[in-house]
Amino acid sequence: MTNEAFQQLLQGGVVLLDGATGTNLQQAGMPIGVCPEQWILENRDVMIDLQRRFVEAGSQILYAPTFTGNRLKLAEYGLDDQLGAINQGLVAISKEAAQGKALVAGDMTMTGQQLYPMGELTFDGLVDVYREQAQALYDAGVDLFIVETMMSLQETRACVLAIKEVCDLPIMATLTFEKDGRTLYGTPPEAAVVVLQNLGVDAVGLNCSTGPADMVETVRKMYEYATIPLIAKPNAGLPELDGDKTVYKTTPEEFAQDGRLLIEAGAHIVGGCCGTTPDHIRALHEAVCRLTPKAPHASHHRVLASERQVVEIKLDGSFQVIGERINPTGKKKLQAELRAGKLDMVRAMAREQERNGASILDVNMGTNGIDEKEMMLKAIYEVTGVSGLPLSIDTSSPDIMEAALRIYPGRALVNSISCETEKRKKLLPVVKKYGAMFIALPVSDNGIPKTLEEKHAVLDELLADAYDHGFSPEDVVVDALVATVGAAPTSALDCMATFSHCKQDLGLATVCGLSNISFGLPDRIYVNATFLGMAIASGLTMAIANPSQDLLMNTAAAANMLMNKEGSDLAYIHRMQYFDKKEAERKRQEEAELLASHGTAGAVETAGESQDAEQGPVNPVYQAVLEGEKAAVVALAQQELAHCMAG
Known part of the structure; x- marks a missing residue:
């Protein structure tokens, strides 16, 4: 099945999926504890009968019963060497049941093993596992793929990449969310949508966990960011114990009534998960088949995501800082730590920059005496373990960039892609494959532009190439190329002209390396802070800077407020409260050090006890x-x- 055919199905209105497989098969006699794939192959008529009843009830897409047909799950039953035959046999069953009246989706899910660094399974190792099953399903002739009941966004990414490396069939993906609105691994629905739709899935959503009414709010949150159709496949309510049996008590009529709410909230593709029978699907079909689903948004938000949060970049929103500290350039202690294979300072810098107000963390591991690729991957694992902020991946090596984007469990910002022919030729396809945003650096094969007009011409060439690769203005952040004002007196003015041109004429976000403006000058912080205020007024969206520099961060907060940015008044007050607290702590430490230098140990202890009394x-x-x-x-x-x- 081509993507064009999938889109035609969607254009027909609400698309109906099937209902539960496991609970219905258990009702039909499948024992608990057996390999479900093997049992189905041995009792194929039971499965064919169930799926035919789903088709008669209105299902347009059947899930082939290949849910746990991956190598790691089949190995638990000693069947991993039969992976190909098992998956192909199960697809054949669903095709026989469909009789051409419904599409058959190859069904894939989690392996049950923890990914590194929580477990031993590497990301590429997991991709290999999924690729094996995806190839078997593709060879069996599935029409599309469904990646479902996922608890980990990172494992979902691995499965999607594996499928895309096998074929170009449509991919649907659904995760399960807990009562707190996040997956078991802490991913909110907004982050799931942002990451997966930019990775190239054709529909995204949620399944299992709850009944339809409890899914409505999650669907609403997803719809806010969705540019692709949304899926909702709820249970027949929450499971309950009836003696020694697990039952689902939501009736078909109740299920269908609440199913209408899912369409109104933004779902386009609906069906049933645990506990739903053909009667539930028939009632749902009757309730929603005449509804018109809400169209996905025509353009996506300018947004980055980690596994745990999203950071939106708005042209008229508050100025934001990309923390620059995780970079060994000019930092001898950090260089020494990296050469020793340690990342203690990297973790500390990540936490500190987040506390000080950074919105994104730049990660650069470029220094002599280390394996940059190995250290970059380690740094990503370490930083994502201590901070929920999205990352800006900063390396001049296309190979290292691809390796970093492959394992990053979110939507990253690439720092950067220049207009140099070889670099953009290598990097643009890689960045598109992994769904990242990128910083556009207007530097060409001829070097740094000498005039403002030349800089804008180089930028136009780079943007044209990026748009030809499928990027949109929302995927690009333009670096204004800040030169030192000591050597180029019009540097600040030229940058402000670029900020304004990008925002007003091109609809693009902008960024700059803030401290470059003052290189070689005395008392640089004042030049930087003044330039920052002027740049924000000219349309600068964000800057790569050190968020521990209070004058810069306070200036940014004040500039946001003076320009009446949304929420900036309270943000300024909170920033000042944080600054006052930070200053009080700094003075307390200075006093403690002074007392210690005079040998007044008891006073030092008293100072510490006083802090404990205040903070606990x-x-x-x-x-x-x-x-x-x-x-x-x-x-x-x-x-x-x-x-x-x-x-």
Whole structure:
């Protein structure tokens, strides 16, 4: 089936999926604990009868019963060597049941094994597992793919990439969400939509977990960011125990009534998960078949995402900072740590920059004496473990960039792609494949432009190439190329002209390396802060800067407020409260150090006790766990245990 045919199906109105497989098969006699794929092959008539009844009830897409037909799950039953035959046999069953009246989707889900760094399974190892099953399903003749009941966004990414590396059939993907509105691994619905639609799936949504009414709010949140159709496949309510049996008590009529709410909230493709029978699907079909689903948004938000949050970049929104600290250039201590294979400072810098107000974290591992690729991948794992902020991947190597984008569990910002022929030729397809945004650097094969007009001409050439590769203005952030005002007196004015041109004429976000403006000048912070205020007024969207520089961050907060940016008044007040608290802590530390230098140890202890009295003592083991300091947890726990035993 081609994507064009899938779109034609969607243009017909609400698309109806099938209902539950597992609970219906258990009702038909499938024992608990058996390999479901093997049981279905041995009892194929039961499956054919069930799926034919779904088609008669109105299902337009059947899920082939290949749910756990991957190598790792089949190995639990000693059947991994039969993967190809099992998947192909199961697809054949669904095709026989469909009789050409419904499409057959190859069904894939989680393997049950933890991904690195929580487990031993590497990302590429997982892609290999999924690729095997995807190839078997493709060879069996499925019409499209469904990646469903996913609890991890990263594992969903692995499965989607595996399918796309096998074929170009349409891909639907659904995750399950807990009562707190997030997946088991902490992903909110907005992040799931942003990451997966930019990765190239054709429809995205949620299944299982709850009944239809409890899915409505999640669908609404997804719809806000969706440029592709949304899927909702709820259970027949929450499972309940009836004696020793698990039952689902939502009736077909109740299920159908609440199913209408899902369409009104933004769902385009609906069906049923656990506990739903052909009667539920028939009632749902009658309730929604005449409804007109809401169209997805024509253009997507300018937004980045980590596995745990989204950061929206608005042309008229508040100015934002990309934290520049995780970069060994000019940092001898960090260079030494990286050469020693340590990332303690990297984790600390990530936490500190997030506390100080950064919205995005730039990660650069370019220094001599290390394997940059290996260290970049390690840094991504470490930083995502201690911070929920999206990342800006900063490397001059296309190979390292691809390796980093492949394992990053979100939508990253690429820093950067220039107009140099070889670099853009290599990088644009890679960035598109992994669904990232990128910083456009107007530098050509002839080097840095000498005039403002030349800079804008180079930018136009780079943008034209990017748009030909399928990017949109919302995927691009333009670097204004800040030169030092000490050498080029019109540098600041030229940059402000670029900020204004990009925002007003091209509809593009902008960024700059803020501190470049003052290179070689005394008291640089004042030049930087003044330039920042002027640049924000000219349309600058964000800057790569050090968020621990309070004058810069306070200036940005004040500029946002003076320009009446949404929410900037309260943001300014909160920023000042944070600044006052930070200043008070700095003074307390200075006083403690002064007392210590005079040998007044008791006074130092009293100062510490005073702070504890205000804030409450923090257990060091708890703090280490909270901050992701795995190496320190054991030692601190042993210290605490020894202290308790001694007490």
